Amino acid sequence: MGEGMQTGGDGMSETTSDDWAAGLEGPTKKPLTRTTKILLWLFGLLVAWLTLSNASWLAPDPAGKRTLIAHRGVSQLFDHAGVTDTTCTAARIHPPEHPYIENSLRSLRAAVGRDAGMIQFDVAATKDGQLALFHDWTLDCRTDGKGPIRDRTMAELKTLDIGYGYTADGGKTFPLRGTGVGLMPSLDEVLADLGHLPMVINFKSRDPREAELALAAFARAGVDANQPRFAFFGNARVLGPIRAKAPKAWTMDRAGAERCTSDYIKFGWSGWFPVSCAGGTIVVPLDRQWAFWGWPDRLQARAAEHGARLLLVGPSGDNHSGVGLSRVGQLTRIPASFTGYVWIDDIYNLGPALRPRQK
Known part of the structure; x- marks a missing residue:
């Protein structure tokens, strides 16, 4: 009886051992079907093709060198957090590192001297049919003037101080006030002085008439606007005349x-x-x-x-x-x-x- 129990014990031990070993091996693996193998092979080819066709290191070396676009020339920086279309950004500048005021001839010249490959500036139509370099729709924020810029003639705009409203401490001090009197330029002045340089002209309005005014200024200056070194940014509607009459220019x-x-x-x-x-x-x-x-x-x-x-x-x-x-x-x-x-x-x-x- 003792021997039978011993034998039975050995049998149970062997069976348990076999089950434990089989458990380690996991479920029986099924061989991949022919369809699955083909799909995996095609997927591998697709990955290889995507990798090689988009590989930058297999592309030809690009010609030329990068071009730095100086936004509004040399300008005063400001905190953009919470900025909307109506925010007076001149009232939130960082403490000035330099005396330059955006969209002025001095600012644009300084940008060129600091390795800008293109100078960018904003334009707005004046009451007498010129284009002035200015960012805002109204004069109140940056200057000592009031109301829409388009209600003033170029001569009137020349009397304003374009550095009047800049402050870095909530209005306690105005470090640029008095330094910008008479410094708002017209597009005619910019083209006469810097028309040999690449530039980006940004239209703030959607009125195609302002594009026509720009083309007229180029014609008066004897500068061909239909060149790749000139860029015109703005709403698609305002860019219509540029694209029709200066198709070689960069428009965006x-x-x-x-x-x-x-x-x-x-x-x-x-x-x-x-x-x-x-x-x-x-x-x-x-x-x-x-x-x-x-x-x-x-x-x-x-x-x-x-x-x-x-x-x-x-x-x-x-x-x-x-x-x-x-x-x-x-x-x-x-x-x-x-x-x-x-x-x-x-x-x-x-x-x-x-x-x-x-x-």
């Missing part, structure tokens, strides 16, 4: 640029270049470079092939900064091989800081 409207940029992010993986981007502008935020297929060199090659331009701007998630780059540390995030356009809010500091990297 916000809606068109957003559509092109979105289409490329959606479809660029395929190697197909969106129709909306032909001759258009792809806007690349500094913090979203990873989202653009083939960045930077493959994308640059595709853009060049289709007459498109690449515009690198500041990070999209920074509520305290403007559209452009405003910190020296951001420069390290620009690819060394990038030869497109870079929107700069602080050309005063960033222009000289880039010099060692561009040698």
